[in-house]
Amino acid sequence: xxxSETNHSYNVLKNAxxxxxxxxKALSLSxxxxxxxxxSAHFQHLxxxxxxxxxxxxxxxxxxxxxxxxxxxxxxxxxxxxxxGLSGTGRLQDLFVGWEAMGPDExxxxxxxxxxxxxxxxxxxxxxxxxxxDRGICGIAFSAESxxxxxxxxxxxxxxxxxxxxxxxxxxxxxxxxxxxSKAPPLHLIGTPFQIKVWAALMQIPPGxxxxxxxxxxxxxxxxxxxxxxxxxxxxxxxxxIPCHRALRKSGELGGYHWGLPVKRTMLAYEAARRDAK
Numbered sequence: 046x047x048x049s050e051t052n053h054s055y056n057v058l059k060n061a062x063x064x065x066x067x068x069x070k071a072l073s074l075s076x077x078x079x080x081x082x083x084x085s086a087h088f089q090h091l092x093x094x095x096x097x098x099x100x101x102x103x104x105x106x107x108x109x110x111x112x113x114x115x116x117x118x119x120x121x122x123x124x125x126x127x128x129x130g131l132s133g134t135g136r137l138q139d140l141f142v143g144w145e146a147m148g149p150d151e152x153x154x155x156x157x158x159x160x161x162x163x164x165x166x167x168x169x170x171x172x173x174x175x176x177x178x179d180r181g182i183c184g185i186a187f188s189a190e191s192x193x194x195x196x197x198x199x200x201x202x203x204x205x206x207x208x209x210x211x212x213x214x215x216x217x218x219x220x221x222x223x224x225x226x227s228k229a230p231p232l233h234l235i236g237t238p239f240q241i242k243v244w245a246a247l248m249q250i251p252p253g254x255x256x257x258x259x260x261x262x263x264x265x266x267x268x269x270x271x272x273x274x275x276x277x278x279x280x281x282x283x284x285x286x287i288p289c290h291r292a293l294r295k296s297g298e299l300g301g302y303h304w305g306l307p308v309k310r311t312m313l314a315y316e317a318a319r320r321d322a323k
Contacts, residue, residue, distance in 0.1 A: 055189065055311065061081060065077075119254045145232070159204065162209075162211075162215050164212055165193070171188060173224075179215075182230050185223065187284060247278070253319065256293070258292055262274045278292055279301065
C-alpha cells in the first residue's frame with residue numbers, strides 16, 4: 046500500500062472511531078460502512094488490506110474498553126533498571142536499534158551548530174513529521190489532530206537554538222524506514238539522563254503489548270517517580286519508535302497522548318491487530 050493510501054486509511058479510521066464512540070452498541074459492517082460513506086465491500090477491503098483483519102474484529106480493538114482488556118491480557122513487565130543505560134542498544138519491534146544520547150548540557154554547548162533536517166511522511170496514523178540530526182532520527186510528530194503548522198512549531202520549540210532544514214535528504218532517507226517493521230533507523234535521543242532512561246525503558250515493550258507508568262518507574266529504579274515518569278513520557282520527542290502509546294494508567298485508562306488520543310488508540314489497535322494476525 047502506498048503512502049497516500051495509508052494516510053487515507055487513517056483519516057477513514059479517525060472518522061470510524063468517532064462513530065464507534067458515539068454508538069450505543071457495536072456497529073455492524075453495513076452500519077459502519079454506511080456511516081463512512083463507503084460500500085461494505087470497499088470498507089472491508091480497505092481495512093482487511095491494511096491490518097489483515099475484518100472491520101468487525103478491528104472495531105473491537107478500537108472500543109474504549111479494549112485498553113483495559115489489553116492491560117489485563119498483554120501487560121508487559123519491563124526488566125530491571127540495569128538494562129537501561131545512557132548509550133547502547135534497546136529492543137525495538139523485535140529488532141535491535143542503535144541509539145545515541147545527548148544530554149541538555151552537551152546540546153546547549155553546541156548551540157547553533159546542531160542542524161536538524163525534517164520532512165513530512167505519510168503513515169498509517171496520518172501525516173508524520175520526521176526530524177533528524179547527523180546521528181539519526183531525533184523527532185517524530187503527527188499532524189492529524191493538531192494540524193501541520195502546530196506540530197511543526199511544537200517540535201521547533203523543543204530545540205530553539207538549532208538550525209532547521211526543510212526537505213532534508215537525510216530526513217527523507219530515514220523517513221522511509223520509520224513505519225517498516227523490517228528496518229530500524231538509528232535514533233538520536235536528546236534529553237536529560239532521567240528522560241533517556243524512561244525512553245529506553247519504553248523501547249523494551251514489544252508491539253501489541255502495554256505497560257503502566259508505575260512499571261516504568263520501577264524499571265528506571267524509582268518506584269515513587271510515577272509522576273516524573275509521566276512527564277518524561279509526555280516529552281518523548283520520537284513518537285511511535287519510542288512507543289509512549291504503549292504506556293497506560295493502572296486502571297487501564299489510556300491516559301494522555303501529545304498528538305491526540307485518537308492517534309494513540311489507532312496505534313494500539315494497529316499493533317494488536319497485527320499481533321493477532323500472525
